[in-house]
Amino acid sequence: xxxxxxxxxxxxxxxxxxxxxxxxxxxxxxxxxxxxxxxxxxxxxxxxxxxxxxxxxxxxxxxxxxxxxxxxxxxxxxxxxxxxxxxxxxxxxxxxxxxxxxxxxxxxxxxxxxx
Numbered sequence: 001x002x003x004x005x006x007x008x009x010x011x012x013x014x015x016x017x018x019x020x021x022x023x024x025x026x027x028x029x030x031x032x033x034x035x036x037x038x039x040x041x042x043x044x045x046x047x048x049x050x051x052x053x054x055x056x057x058x059x060x061x062x063x064x065x066x067x068x069x070x071x072x073x074x075x076x077x078x079x080x081x082x083x084x085x086x087x088x089x090x091x092x093x094x095x096x097x098x099x100x101x102x103x104x105x106x107x108x109x110x111x112x113x114x115x
Contacts (some may be wrong), residue, residue, distance in 0.1 A: 035047065035098070036050075039092050051069045087114065
């Protein structure tokens, strides 16, 4: 069974930090890209960051310099370290992985940043 399970969301004050984790079930093989997306209230889902199998990273302009994506292959886990959080970072954050033939989503974790 394919599963991506996110954790680490919560309520934090502006300027604070959170680290999101996404554990990917080992039934998903040959992942090429791991990513984090988010959906702010009333808005469309958007890319936050990705990391490739080779280790190349890509970030949305709005989070550059504040967020860091990383992965631990041994634990089959991808992380999103979020620093200097702003109220506009409030959203449901989703993990997503891409193989050659498919992509998979997690169920999402809520991040709320208070001003």
